[in-house]
Amino acid sequence: MDSLQLESSNKIFGGYQKVYSHASSELKCKMNFSIYLPPQAEGGDVKLPLLYYLSGLTCSEQNFITKSGFQRYAAEHGVIVVGPDTSPRGVKIDGDDSSWDFGVSAGFYLDATNEPWNNNYRMGSYLNVELYDLILKAFCNVVDPNRIGIMGHSMGGHGALVSTLRNPGQYKSVSAFAPICNPSACPWGVKAFSGYLGEDKSKWAEWDATELVKKYNGPPLTLLLDQGSGDKFYLEKQLLPENLVEACRSVGVPVILQLRDGYDHSYYYISTYIGEHFDFHAKILKA
Numbered sequence: 001m002d003s004l005q006l007e008s009s010n011k012i013f014g015g016y017q018k019v020y021s022h023a024s025s026e027l028k029c030k031m032n033f034s035i036y037l038p039p040q041a042e043g044g045d046v047k048l049p050l051l052y053y054l055s056g057l058t059c060s061e062q063n064f065i066t067k068s069g070f071q072r073y074a075a076e077h078g079v080i081v082v083g084p085d086t087s088p089r090g091v092k093i094d095g096d097d098s099s100w101d102f103g104v105s106a107g108f109y110l111d112a113t114n115e116p117w118n119n120n121y122r123m124g125s126y127l128n129v130e131l132y133d134l135i136l137k138a139f140c141n142v143v144d145p146n147r148i149g150i151m152g153h154s155m156g157g158h159g160a161l162v163s164t165l166r167n168p169g170q171y172k173s174v175s176a177f178a179p180i181c182n183p184s185a186c187p188w189g190v191k192a193f194s195g196y197l198g199e200d201k202s203k204w205a206e207w208d209a210t211e212l213v214k215k216y217n218g219p220p221l222t223l224l225l226d227q228g229s230g231d232k233f234y235l236e237k238q239l240l241p242e243n244l245v246e247a248c249r250s251v252g253v254p255v256i257l258q259l260r261d262g263y264d265h266s267y268y269y270i271s272t273y274i275g276e277h278f279d280f281h282a283k284i285l286k287a
């Protein structure tokens with residue numbers, strides 16, 4: 001683990017919540033990620049399932065580990081959980097900090113093709129290749145490479161869905177809280193995709209779950225979508241889960257949409273249902 005620097009380590013529910021930093025070659029900057037090692041990882045003689053959690057706009061790796069309470073469920077199920085940051089950090093591109101929904105902490109888990117973003121904003125390759133390989137190598141004694149799933153929230157829900165649909169078989173289970181389901185058709189997505197990918201909408205479709213699912217040709221997959229009915233971003237049509245459900249149904253990809261009465265977009269909502277998502281993933285990853 002020479003290339004990893006331990007930033008923090010705290011005991012919680014019998015395991016350890018750690019944060020590491022490393023130099024990313026894709027993003028050309030120093031990045032943090034979190035990893036929860038449940039008590040079952042102690043000793044390193046059992047290989048455990050791994051879940052990625054992708055956070056939303058304005059987040060770092062800290063929001064999920066301090067606010068969701070997921071460690072209780074990860075410890076119960078014996079699942080390792082990794083949480084990357086949401087964008088490159090400290091690369092200083094003009095305009096990267098002028099709004100909260102584009103640039104810093106808003107990397108959208110894609111590979112930018114438009115200048116000046118294309119040099120650093122490569123979160124798609126960072127997550128699905130660089131960090132993925134680094135985790136398998138650095139934690140090879142405890143991670144089972146055949147039992148990896150992914151989940152996320154909002155922009156991170158979009159990231160979880162597109163990562164799964166673009167890389168068939170890499171993630172065996174997927175779920176999302178209040179995901180941005182059809183970014184080509186909502187204000188957040190139009191702003192991000194115009195900036196990172198340019199105006200050619202055929203490139204947008206490559207990073208849009210509602211478009212990708214229509215062409216999915218991989219192992220059987222059930223998408224678990226979770227949505228609070230009182231979420232202001234849902235009501236403002238930033239999230240559009242119904243579009244993804246309709247696309248799934250049109251091609252026969254199983255999808256579950258859980259509508260949660262009165263819940264908003266916050267970590268109060270996520271912490272209420274995170275246990276159900278661990279049950280969903282554990283059932284698939286431990287089958």
Ligand SMILES: N[C@@H](CCC(=O)N[C@@H](CSC=O)C(=O)NCC(=O)O)C(=O)O
Pocket residue numbers: 055056057058059063067100153154155156265266267
């Ligand atoms: N600043 C915004 C609200 C930002 C916000 O709600 N961010 C969400 C993710 S939104 C989609 O990706 C979040 O997870 N925030 C972090 C948290 O700890 O709650 C506004 O002004 O509305």
